[in-house]
Amino acid sequence: MATAIWKKIAGGEIDPVYLLTGLEHHFFDATITRLKKALPDIDDASIIRFDLEETPVEMVIEEADTLPFLEERKLIIAGNASFLKAADKSKEKVVHNLAMLENWLANPSPTAVVVFIAPYEKLDARKRITKLMRERATVIEAAHLQGKDLTIWIQQEAKANGSAISSDAADLLVKMAGESLLTLSSEIGKMATYTAGESDITPETIMNLVPRTPEMDVFKLTEAYASGRVSDAVSIYHDLLRNGQEPIMLTALIASQIRLMIHVGSLRKKGYQQSQIAKTLGVHPYRVKLMMENRNAPSEDRLLIILNNLAGIDYKLKSTSGKRERLLELFFMEPFRK
Structure with a gap:
């Protein structure tokens, strides 16, 4: 799912609202990196960031609806969207105007790209705002990959780095480096640079370059x-x-x-x-x-x-x-x- 959305982003098909949810933060970083590349004049300094555990969501909406100054579109990252999960209201620091968010999702700003990040294993599917967000935003589930899905991801990551890796070598890489996508991505990038596109990532390459966990x-x-x-x-x-x-x-x-x-x-x-x-x-x-x-x-x-x-x-x-x-x-x- 994530790779299909990333391809659209690379091709210039950028949606106004994204929802990134799950525990694999590598998906969050990879998506934001791709959005930065696809949006003209956007760099780290021009990204606008909010922590929704400290800031009400209406401030995100107001920023999104304000016309950008030097860019065609703003990139706004709204992290810790805790209002999408089941939570103890007595512990919440901020009260969010969710009615305002619901209305905005029906007609989001055309001059901003807003990425809501909910770094949680599960969202509260019973909540109206969760249902609307899933319906109207482009959702990337940053789920923990295992088995064949993880092997396929490793092979796609190697391909994106200009290399290739067999399923057996991918299994060995997981055995050596563990299942963290962030760690695997770093090791694949290192090995792809080492082979310089002249050969595949082999078990020998993995044994020589990847530290054991x-x-x-x-x-x-x-x-x-x-x-x-x-x-x-x-x-x-x-x-x-x-x-x-x-x-x-x-x-x-x-x-x-x-x-x-x-x-x-x-x-x-x-x-x-x-x-x-x-x-x-x-x-x-x-x-x-x-x-x-x-x-x-x-x-x-x-x-x-x-x-x-x-x-x-x-x-x-x-x-x-x-x-x-x-x-x-x-x-x-x-x-x-x-």
């Missing part, structure tokens, strides 16, 4: 420990400590990985396929693929023992003032304690 190392640590490879687990653990990771956080991340392994195994027994498991659990298919391909994966009973033991380690880490690093190290050196 702590989550990736935790995945390797968990897999090594759960498979009984004690020396590998201890080695990875020491690397994580040297990189500044805390034992309490690592314990929580490992427990999360173990729970995921249990869920994957359970759904697999029920006949779920890789894509179905990923969708059901809300994780990237590549993580599911790695778990399903692990021939040394322990049984569910052993995973439950590990999870129970991790709960004990977590309690000790939070109740002791001693050398916490040693507690978790001893845990890795004695796998599957009952």
Whole structure:
């Protein structure tokens, strides 16, 4: 949806009102960047910004209806449109004239482009203003991308940067860099510059240029420990400590990985396929693929023992003032304690 709207913007089809909603702020920044490029004489200094948690919406409307001075059209960014979500009215700092906004949406200013940003997971669909905004504004849902949608987005982002990437390489990139679109966009841009359009972004390029995330190392640590490879687990653990990771956080991340392994195994027994498991659990298919391909994966009973033991380690880490690093190290050196 976003890419189709971006193409229209690049082609000069710019609508008077946009609504950007969701949790992926990269979509917000990318849309504003494209609007700046498409609107003549607009730069960062000439963008007019409002925070709707501090400013009533009628000030946005008044600014939009005031003729621009040097530009053909103004670009107005109205952030934190909290009146579109369910909220505690007792905590609201500003009272908005929503009736005025409703009337304005029926006939928005032709000399302004107003972008309302609602950086929330859900909007209150019961509200009249939310319904009208969805009907009359151009809406971009900045939803968290997963699975095949994320892979397609990565390939489109690579293409926009003058390069290309296979689906397998895109999966590896997610494994290395995580699922944040902002981080992925930055890494894709860096690799596209490195290849300079002369070659695709390959797994080798990714391994050489993309720094590993702590989550990736935790995945390797968990897999090594759960498979009984004690020396590998201890080695990875020491690397994580040297990189500044805390034992309490690592314990929580490992427990999360173990729970995921249990869920994957359970759904697999029920006949779920890789894509179905990923969708059901809300994780990237590549993580599911790695778990399903692990021939040394322990049984569910052993995973439950590990999870129970991790709960004990977590309690000790939070109740002791001693050398916490040693507690978790001893845990890795004695796998599957009952």
